[in-house]
Amino acid sequence: LAKTTQPISMDSYEGQEVNITCSHNNIATNDYITWYQQFPSQGPRFIIQGYKTKVTNEVASLFIPADRKSSTLSLPRVSLSDTAVYYCLVGYNNAGNMLTFGGGTRLMVKP
Amino acid sequence: DTGVSQNPRHKITKRGQNVTFRCDPISEHNRLYWYRQTLGQGPEFLTYFQNEAQLEKSRLLSDRFSAERPKGSFSTLEIQRTEQGDSAMYLCASSLLETGSTDTQYFGPGTRLTVL
Numbered sequence: 001l002a003k004t005t006q007p008i009s010m011d012s013y014e015g016q017e018v019n020i021t022c023s024h025n026n027i028a029t030n031d032y033i034t035w036y037q038q039f040p041s042q043g044p045r046f047i048i049q050g051y052k053t054k055v056t057n058e059v060a061s062l063f064i065p066a067d068r069k070s071s072t073l074s075l076p077r078v079s080l081s082d083t084a085v086y087y088c089l090v091g092y093n094n095a096g097n098m099l100t101f102g103g104g105t106r107l108m109v110k111p
Numbered sequence: 112d113t114g115v116s117q118n119p120r121h122k123i124t125k126r127g128q129n130v131t132f133r134c135d136p137i138s139e140h141n142r143l144y145w146y147r148q149t150l151g152q153g154p155e156f157l158t159y160f161q162n163e164a165q166l167e168k169s170r171l172l173s174d175r176f177s178a179e180r181p182k183g184s185f186s187t188l189e190i191q192r193t194e195q196g197d198s199a200m201y202l203c204a205s206s207l208l209e210t211g212s213t214d215t216q217y218f219g220p221g222t223r224l225t226v227l
Contacts, residue, residue, distance in 0.1 A: 034215070043202050043218030044154065045113070087153055099144075099204075099216060101153025 004088045009106040018075040020105050022088030025069045031090045033064060033071045038085045038104070047086075048073070075107075083109045113137070115219035117203050123225045124193055131189045132222045136205030143186050144216060145178055146202040154202055160186060161208065193226045200224075 005023040012018045024033070032051050036044035048055055050062040050071070061074040075082060085104040114137040124130050136143050142161050146154035157176065158168045162183040171177070175193075180186040190197055200223050204216040 036218075041200075041221070041223070043113070043115075043204070043221050046215055046217060049215060099146075099154070099156060101155070103151075104153055 003100075004090060004102050006086075006088050006102065006105045008103065009108070011108050011110060012078055013110050014079055015077050018078050018082070018107060018109075020073045020075075020086055020088075020107070021070055022073070023070045024088070024090045027068050027090050031068075033062065033068075034089045034091075034099075035060070035062065035073045036087045036089070036101075038087065044087060044101075078107075078109045080109050080111060083107060113217040113219065115203060115205050115217055117201075117219040117222050119222060120220060121223050121225075123227065125227050126193060126195060128193055129189065129191045130193055130224060131187050132201055132203075132224075134186045134188070134203030134205075134219060136185070136203070137207075137217060138184075140205035140207045140217075141183070142206045142208050142214065142216075143180055144204040144206070145186070145188050146204065146218075147172070148200040148202055148221070149198075157188075190224075193224075195226045198224055198226045 034049040035047045037047050038044040048060050048062045052064050055062045063072045085106050087101050087104040089099050116135045118133045144159040145157040148154040156170050158171055158178050160180040163180050175191045178188045200221040202221045204218045206214045206216045208214050
């Protein structure tokens with residue numbers, strides 16, 4: 001499975017847009033990119049998944065350049081409740097996907 | 112609430128005791144996964160089932176760990192002769208594998224184990 005690299009932590013303020021970038025230089029042709037959010041003492045929550053270009057849902061947007069060696073999770077107008085750890089993962093799901101989590105990015109949203 | 116439930120939510124036990132955790136996946140999901148998460152780390156894969164078949168178990172941490180999914184619905188994870196190092200959050204996830212899907216995993220709230 002492709003290894004991912006993301007910042008250990010980020011700070012932001014309420015109302016700002018937050019962009020978290022993940023590097024995955026060894027991504028394979030069949031790999032998808034998936035982001036999860038985790039609050040303390042809870043299980044990870046699926047946020048968004050994409051293969052190429054841009055994906056948007058009610059929570060976030062995911063930007064993937066043409067070479068797919070990185071991706072950026074964009075959270076519009078964050079609030080205090082967006083304070084969490086965000087994990088970027090890549091893998092080929094239908095092959096029997098054991099998700100490999102890295103350390104994630106700890107986002108702190110300040111008032 | 113993702114629809115994946117885990118019981119108990121918290122378990123405190125003494126070293127050397129056996130513990131069993133239960134996971135109920137989203138009802139139509141055919142895949143079920145177990146992960147362990149220690150403080151400050153991301154979840155670590157342990158094992159997974161497709162229906163009742165355990166397709167990967169080489170990542171179970173030792174032979175004290177075992178998992179079952181006898182009827183392809185709920186699953187149990189058992190730890191025998193617990194050690195203090197087993198203290199962690201144990202997470203269950205489920206997914207629906209079907210043609211053309213990306214097999215997205217949905218996690219339960221976890222069971223926090225404390226071994227005294």
